[in-house]
Amino acid sequence: MNKDVVRYNVQLYIYDLSRGMARSLSPIMLGKQLDGIWHTAIVAYGDEFFYGGEGISSCPPGGTMLGPPDTVVELGETEVSEDIFMEYLSSLGESTYRGDMYRLFEHNCNTFTNEVAQFLTGSPIPSYITDLPSEVLSTPFGQILRPILDSIHIAPPGGNVINGGRNV
Amino acid sequence: MADQGAADPGNNNNNKPEASEGTIIKVTVKTPKDKEEIAIAEDASVTQFKEEISQRFKAKQDQLVLIFAGKILKDGDSLSQHGIKDGLTVHLVIKTTHKTGDASSTSASSSTSTQAGSTSPSSPGSNPSSTTGSTSAAPPPTQTPNLLSGFGDLAGLAGMGMGSNNFMELQQQMQRQLMSNPEMLSQIMENPLVQNMMSNPDLMRQMIMANPQMQQLMERNPEISHMLNNPELMRQTMELARNPAMMQEMMRNQDRALSNLESIPGGYNALRRMYTDIQEPMFSAAREQFGNNPFSALGGNSESGAQPSRTENREPLPNPWGPQNSSNASESTGGTTGSTTTTTGTTPSVSNPLGINPGSLGNGMFNSPGMQSLMQQISENPQLMQNMLSAPYMRSMMQSLSQNPELASQVLMNNPLFAGNPQLQDQFRSQLPVFLQQMQNPEALSVMTNPRAMQALMQIQQGLQTLQTEAPGLMPSLMPGGTPGIPTGVSMPAGVSMPAENPASSPSSGVTNPAQQQLMQQMLQMFAGGSAPTQTPEVRFQSQLDQLNAMGFINREANLQALIATGGDINAAIERLLGSQPS
Numbered sequence: 001m002n003k004d005v006v007r008y009n010v011q012l013y014i015y016d017l018s019r020g021m022a023r024s025l026s027p028i029m030l031g032k033q034l035d036g037i038w039h040t041a042i043v044a045y046g047d048e049f050f051y052g053g054e055g056i057s058s059c060p061p062g063g064t065m066l067g068p069p070d071t072v073v074e075l076g077e078t079e080v081s082e083d084i085f086m087e088y089l090s091s092l093g094e095s096t097y098r099g100d101m102y103r104l105f106e107h108n109c110n111t112f113t114n115e116v117a118q119f120l121t122g123s124p125i126p127s128y129i130t131d132l133p134s135e136v137l138s139t140p141f142g143q144i145l146r147p148i149l150d151s152i153h154i155a156p157p158g159g160n161v162i163n164g165g166r167n168v
Numbered sequence: 169m170a171d172q173g174a175a176d177p178g179n180n181n182n183n184k185p186e187a188s189e190g191t192i193i194k195v196t197v198k199t200p201k202d203k204e205e206i207a208i209a210e211d212a213s214v215t216q217f218k219e220e221i222s223q224r225f226k227a228k229q230d231q232l233v234l235i236f237a238g239k240i241l242k243d244g245d246s247l248s249q250h251g252i253k254d255g256l257t258v259h260l261v262i263k264t265t266h267k268t269g270d271a272s273s274t275s276a277s278s279s280t281s282t283q284a285g286s287t288s289p290s291s292p293g294s295n296p297s298s299t300t301g302s303t304s305a306a307p308p309p310t311q312t313p314n315l316l317s318g319f320g321d322l323a324g325l326a327g328m329g330m331g332s333n334n335f336m337e338l339q340q341q342m343q344r345q346l347m348s349n350p351e352m353l354s355q356i357m358e359n360p361l362v363q364n365m366m367s368n369p370d371l372m373r374q375m376i377m378a379n380p381q382m383q384q385l386m387e388r389n390p391e392i393s394h395m396l397n398n399p400e401l402m403r404q405t406m407e408l409a410r411n412p413a414m415m416q417e418m419m420r421n422q423d424r425a426l427s428n429l430e431s432i433p434g435g436y437n438a439l440r441r442m443y444t445d446i447q448e449p450m451f452s453a454a455r456e457q458f459g460n461n462p463f464s465a466l467g468g469n470s471e472s473g474a475q476p477s478r479t480e481n482r483e484p485l486p487n488p489w490g491p492q493n494s495s496n497a498s499e500s501t502g503g504t505t506g507s508t509t510t511t512t513g514t515t516p517s518v519s520n521p522l523g524i525n526p527g528s529l530g531n532g533m534f535n536s537p538g539m540q541s542l543m544q545q546i547s548e549n550p551q552l553m554q555n556m557l558s559a560p561y562m563r564s565m566m567q568s569l570s571q572n573p574e575l576a577s578q579v580l581m582n583n584p585l586f587a588g589n590p591q592l593q594d595q596f597r598s599q600l601p602v603f604l605q606q607m608q609n610p611e612a613l614s615v616m617t618n619p620r621a622m623q624a625l626m627q628i629q630q631g632l633q634t635l636q637t638e639a640p641g642l643m644p645s646l647m648p649g650g651t652p653g654i655p656t657g658v659s660m661p662a663g664v665s666m667p668a669e670n671p672a673s674s675p676s677s678g679v680t681n682p683a684q685q686q687l688m689q690q691m692l693q694m695f696a697g698g699s700a701p702t703q704t705p706e707v708r709f710q711s712q713l714d715q716l717n718a719m720g721f722i723n724r725e726a727n728l729q730a731l732i733a734t735g736g737d738i739n740a741a742i743e744r745l746l747g748s749q750p751s
Contacts, residue, residue, distance in 0.1 A: 010238075078238035088261045091200030119259045122237030 007077040010120045011043040012113060013061065013069035014129065017154065030139040038129045039066070039154060040113040042075075044120065045082045049089065049162075051112030053153025055099035056089055056162045064158035078120040086162075088119060093162050102153050105133040105146070109154065193254035195247075197221055197234075199262060208247065210254075215243045227262045235259040712738050721745055 016022065016036035026034035041050035041064075048061045062068045080088075097112055110132070114125045124130070136142040192207050195217075206220050214234065222229045234241040236250050236258045252258060706713070709731040715738055716727045726745060734740035 005240075076238060078235075079240045080233075080235055080238065081240075084233050084235075084240075084261050084263070087263060088200055088259075091261070095201040118257075119235060120238055122239075 005079050006081070007079060008044055008082070010075040010078050010117070012073040012075050012117065012125055013041045013043050013048060014071040014073065015039045015041075015066045015156075016070045017066070030136065030141050032135065032139060034132070034135060035128075036070070038110060038132055039156065040110050040125060040129055041069075042113050042116045042120070043072075044078070045085065048159075049116065050156070050159065051097050051102070051109045052155035052159075053099055053102050054155050054161050056093040056097050056112070057155075057159030058162055059159035064156035066156050066158075073126065075117050075123060075125070076121040080120055085120070089116075089162055092116075099161070104149050104152050104154070105137060108133070193247075193252075195252060195254070196257040197224075197260050198257050199225070199260045203257075211246055211248050213243070214241045214245045214247065217241075217247060218243070221260065225260070225262065231263045233261040233263060235261065709736055712736055712741070716741065716745075 015038070017039050018025075018037040020036075022034050022037050026032065039050070041048045043049075043061045046061070047058045048063060049056060049058045050064075051057075092112075092115075096107075101107055110125065110129050114130055117123060117125050137146065191210050193210050194205050194207050197204050197206050204224050206217070206224060208217050208220055215229075218229045218232050218234065221227075221232055221234075225232075236252055236256075239250060241247075241250060241258070706728060709728065712731050713724065713727055716731075717724075719742070721727050721742070723745075727741065730741035730744040731738075733744060
């Protein structure tokens, strides 16, 4: 490949929403070990992008209320330029990743990150993150909690929503 | 040729495979909105592929951008060069040429990226990055959508507000200031009060003026229109709204001033008159107004305060400083308080600071993001809590709450903690009188403001909880709030954002299943919301501290205090440090 193509680094920021509580409490509560409740975001072009109850948002890396990430995974490099990426995000934000499409289990921040990671680099995000919902739901406790959890939208504050439309 | 025709039944387009040995492969082409399977020869070139795609997706070839494995497919390449094989997915972005649509949608993100300091080229056309610094009249209307779009649909109202130049400058100044300091911006954005205020004072003024009652009022009392027209005062009010500590101070000052006034002969009457003439109509006008306007609708919560009555209103307003306005310090100057109330009367609409949006919880006044951010702020700054609780108006609010149990129960029921759990609600309701009494007890209050005491309580709870699970027979009737009142009360305002180190902090240690449910809810609240910054203020304000240091304020302690009090606002902190009243 030609070397003078500009490449941008793409990273995955992983946050544990439970701040470690899941690691200690999950065996008791769920009967299986979960190391964390993962929220992820893609960091590229100097910004962090994530999906939440408000839609796709962006902020300076580590700039949400969650603070700095617990883990950073290098996803690789992409040739996609920022404007193409923003176009892509806008389209996503108008269609499948609107704020009201958020579903804690099936269509959440990690779904988004996975898709964007594949778009940018061709590789998906680590599977332990995307497997989390099914792990939880496969426990009886998770099943009980499901109605409550379904109504929760995680939207770490500190970001700007990228597209103007939001769920009201 | 015949080979390919036979090998690919799905091919019904003019697919012109290049060399005859290539087999047809099916490649999925995925756009953000949909995906299609395209059949193409294995060794086709990207150009040919794009031809296919442009037909299928009804777009021009030069609008297509194909991405595979992070690489952009250039026309001169071939598919096999990139390793595109049968069954793989290629991403497609169709470049749109229209700028207007994208400008507002991408400007928000490009303004963020400008903040972040990166100078990456901004998205399709327009001038989003230039608007951040511009002062000319035209860009500001797009400028407001930048920030306001983050705040949701207030952008629509931005058009309304572009009145006098005064306010535009004001707004631009503010925005520029915020733009230059991303840290501050993100912190400010956490506070929905600010978000409300940021939808410029002119807008508010417009809305206030639009109400016929107000107009009448203004005719009778020209001072009011002066007040509205005074950018200084409006800005002050906005600062107030943004900074709860400052607001309290201000309120206290006013209260003091007014109580002095009372003692002047004839003063009390003057005050009364002022109140009835000015404040009441203003309140009711404002309330009506905000009841019917898009602002409150945006919050997703139905505005419960839309009561045009003129009597003192005991309904919970979305902000703890609200009730104090109506129930007690009503003699404060009609003007400023009026405008303050109007701000607090609106439902904060946006980024839910604690990341929870438990569907629609009806009169979500108490669980509104504003309330929650308030709670979070409280827990971070015990001093603030202390201040708040000791404030005279808080007392009176407590009193009125305890006198009016219905009101209190309504308020508490709206708390997300109890939503959807009628059992807990019932339990709580029965406990209510006890709870309220305890809230009044100054000892209880001091306990609440003492984080260590809180933690100790939590630990007790936790111990009880463990005991229960270990030996259920032992504590058969552990009523919710085994240590009654206080911890439940605590969980309500502060449980959501208590330092998350304490896991099983469920206050409601009922019996078996209901307890489990409650525990779960509690914990979920904390998961989603309790991941409040565990960083100390020092860490959070690090950059501000550095800036202050650079400016010559070397007293780190004082700087930190000032920063905490002003919520990270450097300018306000400087004012504080310099000793001038942040009035």
